[in-house]
Amino acid sequence: MLNIAFRRKELNSLESNYEYISERIRRIRNAHAIETDPSIRFKFEKQLQDVEEERDHAERDIERLEQEIELLESGIIQPNQPLHERNPYRVGGGLIGNYVIRKKELRKIRNLVDTGQHVAIRGDRAIGKTTLLNQFCQEKSEEDRILVKLDGQRIRDIKDFVKRVTRKIDKQVRIGRMDNFDEDDIEELLYDITASRKLIIVIDEFDQLTKKDFDKYFFDLLRSYGNDPAMNIVYIVASRTKLIDLPTLRKDQDISSPFFNIFNTIRMYPFTDPEIDELLALAGDRIDLFPYRQELIDLGGHFPHFLQMACWEYFDQLSHYGKVDRDRVRSTFQDRTSDHFRYITERGFSAEEREMLYQLIKDGSIQQNYTSDQMIKRGYLINGKLFSVEFDPYLRQAWDLSSPQP
Missing domain, CATH: 3.40.50.300 (P-loop containing nucleotide triphosphate hydrolases)
Structure with a gap:
């Protein structure tokens, strides 16, 4: 996080410099517009060309650093990490590049x-x-x-x-x-x-x-x-x-x-089965995630963001240790999803949906109706169960089952 904070501070400095250069360009243009002497106008034009080139360099530096920060925040790269060791999955933010195409x-x-x-x-x-x-x-x-x-x-x-x-x-x-x-x-x-x-x-x-x-x-x-x-x-x-x-x-x-x-x-709805296969295929030839397909779905359901969190951890462990420590995976997944699960629990469901989920956790079954059909469509229910094996214990803890309502 310290490295990201340093990059953000550097980005702020670059943006301030960009604004300073842009202000210089504005002043040169204004001076050029009111100048009548051809020789002085020519000097302004040459100066404007040089400063605009300087601004182009500043723009490219900003774009480069913005992309680097995005990659660092996502977990795709670590500082000074060799290219061949980079994990193709992300644990935060919107994905870029050769990702699953909707x-x-x-x-x-x-x-x-x-x-x-x-x-x-x-x-x-x-x-x-x-x-x-x-x-x-x-x-x-x-x-x-x-x-x-x-x-x-x-x-x-x-x-x-x-x-x-x-x-x-x-x-x-x-x-x-x-x-x-x-x-x-x-x-x-x-x-x-x-x-x-x-x-x-x-x-x-x-x-x-x-x-x-x-x-x-x-x-x-x-x-x-x-x-x-x-x-x-x-x-x-x-x-x-x-x-x-x-x-x-x-x-x-x-x-x-x-x-x-x-x-x-x-x-937008969760991934289809073919789209999940596209996601797993991003691991390439070096790491085969397909043998772990169901385990990954058990963790992330069909949600792109949660699936990529699971894929990131599996890829990382297989590439470094040649095997998966499932207890560590679940512990890391819990840490990374807790804020997301809290948001979903507090803001993601209507009163009817919350009541239905409460009954599912408490009794282990639900009635098929419009509410359950919508929850299936949105990806929160798979085969009559919650989409993630980690969402169930989260809700059990968040909703004290000794109380009558969630």
């Missing part, structure tokens, strides 16, 4: 975006929403598109939102900084850059925006931009919650077309 969901996103329709990706925690967004964003970019990807957890306020959007646009189409902006400036910029290109704004953890300093007017503005035929803008958002249920968006009821109404929802 072909059906990706195809739906492409089709909707190509026809100018907005997309809302919804699914439970650890279901693969971030990974799906990463896969879409990593596809080959087309010249007539500008792609902006944001993390709703990192955006502080509206000013920060605009700053991040314009910075990412500026990397693809030079527009300069917009620190002192107003609505007319933003609108003029959007009309200009979307005249010949499609602007795709991807927001992960979109539900986090509604918990911050973003009022109803902000979402009304996003809706108006997204609905304006003269602005070629498409939104792709990912959320754990239905957009209609998000607090700020519920206040939208006084306008004729609420923000959530502009989206086409793609619901």
Whole structure:
């Protein structure tokens, strides 16, 4: 963690330097715009070329360090770890690279975006929403598109939102900084850059925006931009919650077309059996995880995030010791999933679902009805049991069975 903290401090320094360089570019451009002497204008142009090259280097350094931090946090690499020893699985965050491709969901996103329709990706925690967004964003970019990807957890306020959007646009189409902006400036910029290109704004953890300093007017503005035929803008958002249920968006009821109404929802569900096989195959020729397939499913169910946690531990032990210490695996898995299980337990279930799970733990059986069918579809029940052998003892401890209700 110390190494990650050091990298984050370094990243903050690089971002501050990037902003300083961008401010220099803005001043040079302003000076060049009002200068009439050709010789001095030429000097400004040469200076601008040098500073813009310096900014390009700064951008590449930021992107390199952001990816390194992501890999360190995920557990794919350890500091100074040789490439051939790296574990292909991750224990945190959205996956990148040659991971299991959700072909059906990706195809739906492409089709909707190509026809100018907005997309809302919804699914439970650890279901693969971030990974799906990463896969879409990593596809080959087309010249007539500008792609902006944001993390709703990192955006502080509206000013920060605009700053991040314009910075990412500026990397693809030079527009300069917009620190002192107003609505007319933003609108003029959007009309200009979307005249010949499609602007795709991807927001992960979109539900986090509604918990911050973003009022109803902000979402009304996003809706108006997204609905304006003269602005070629498409939104792709990912959320754990239905957009209609998000607090700020519920206040939208006084306008004729609420923000959530502009989206086409793609619901994400756990891995299918073929997708689990794709996940196991990532271990390559060096480690064969297929003999442990059922053990891995017993731990992680069909949830991508929990499965990769289990795969990471099995791969690590097999590559270093040639065998699996199952007690150690379960202990590590418990540590890594406890916060996730707590979130799921406290926020992931309706009252009816909680009651059904309580009866399952207490009596060992459930009645087949709409609630149980939905829990099977969402992956929390497999063959009449909880999806993970570790989720059962967690719930037993979290829900004191001596009490009548969970």
